[in-house]
Amino acid sequence: MVFTRASSPHGHAPLDTRRVMQYVLLATIPGLVALTWNFGWGSLINIVLACLVAVACEAGVMAIRRRPVIFYLRDHSALVTACLLGLALPPLAPWWLVVLATGFAIVVAKHLYGGLGYNPFNPAMVGYVVALISFPVAMTTWITPRDLLPEGVTLPGLIESVRIVFGFAGTGSVLDGITGATPLDAFKHHSGLLVEQIRAREPLFSEAEVASYGWEWVNLGFLAGGVWLLYKRVFTWHAPIAMLSALALMAMLFYDGGSSSSGGPVLMHLLSGATMLGAFFIVTDPVSSATSNRGRLVFGAAIGILIYVIRVWGGYPDAVAFAVLLMNFAAPMIDNYSLPRTYGQKKSRRATEKME
């Protein structure tokens, strides 16, 4: 073992909540850039709007609970929830959808359960799911990637995007021209075709470098941000790696040689939808996930399996939010069976065991 010598002071400041949240916010930038490049200004508007709502809700709830408002706003946790929600919601979603999802995430999913550190469910995913099951049409209206738009159609500029979001641009006429299926959607609704035929038919797949056009870059962006967070030791590798490996393994097992009942190629599952956003920004939530490293492996792997199961055999094209919420339910049980050995103790205890 090599001891590197560095000059004093040797002290390291521990990562506090505020710093962790700032790192997470920074790490979303590559994914956000990819989203904005491919789908226009929508995601950026989502995030700004969600942040405003989240800070207002957080401040309001803290004032009602008679807690120091500024102190709690400074930990940036509301901003992270808002930012993740803004990234997950479809670009150019109507403003009330963003407001409702964010408000629900902050007020109901976070503060009604006791605030930061007490919420059993990931607030951003609760907000997303409430919006998804309440407004399925608005939530599944995704933009077609910039370069796959039909001839003569372009993505709206910033001003036009704001007008669309706030409903000043007429009734959906602009949106209708630029929306299309997501890769997972497109794949799901081509039953009866071989994987190769779907690939050849859908420009989303045929124009792609490795997996699905546009979406692969978004996912690679989130992957890059996630790797940077891993390097910064904001979270451990266990949960995301377990989730991605389980998803890849499931996709490999049920690939079925590309037949018409195939579950889809491995790379499509890894680089489409919200896979990477989920793996590095949602599954790693320190509050609502399992707490020991062994527990995180189980937690992540189960999410990976559930994502595949719901995507392929369920009703919804993407499943990250549902899978995460289901496993949030199970996290306390995982913790109960995977408590690490306490130093000085012979074998590990169960959390529910009686103390002697």
Add this chain to the structure above:
Amino acid sequence: MTDQSQYGEIARNGLWNNNPALVQLLGLCPLLAVTGTVVNALGLGLATLLVLVGSNLVVSLIRRQVSDAVRIPVFVMIIATFVTCTELLMKAYTYELYQILGIFIPLIVTNCAILGRAEAFASKNGLLPSTLDGVMMGLGFGAVLLVIGGIREILGHGTLFANMSLLFGPVAEGWQLTLFGDGQGLLVAVLPPGAFLVTGLLIALKNVIDGQIARRRAARRAPVARGSKRVRTTGTIS
């Protein structure tokens, strides 16, 4: 205890202090399942009220004749009889509503609120208190059903009192209030999670009100003593 105060106590227990839905949390299955609209909630509330009053009355009448060993089966038989009567009545007069409520009408037999009242109250009290208890518990349960149904209907469908004609006949055709256009409702309120959310919020609201009442009462009862009080912090207390 005089009769008057006993009856008052029964009423307060049924409607508020010991409300079957908000405090005892009994009968949650129909409560959560059919409160999507006001008319469904009212239909089930009335059916439950009818069964509860009938079963409490009969159980109280036969309480001395039935031995402890067989009381539960006997209670269930009585309840099932009244549920069957209610079911036939609904089939005769509000057939469409009966079809909407479906399995939840027969399932009133298994509603623990009803068996609970038969066991905990009617089997130990006289005819009049037991009947009153049935009425009050039924009204308390029905009122909660109505409020939940109303909230969920407003949030989910944007209407209130829609389709009331299913229960009240053609008179109620025009009772529907439309608060906002259709297709814009918060669908989650109509789905099962909405039922849990609204019920949870109502229980929280009741706790807040109870807390405030208790605080006000305590403030009224114990006026703060004026002047300073010296508290000994050292030495031994002799």
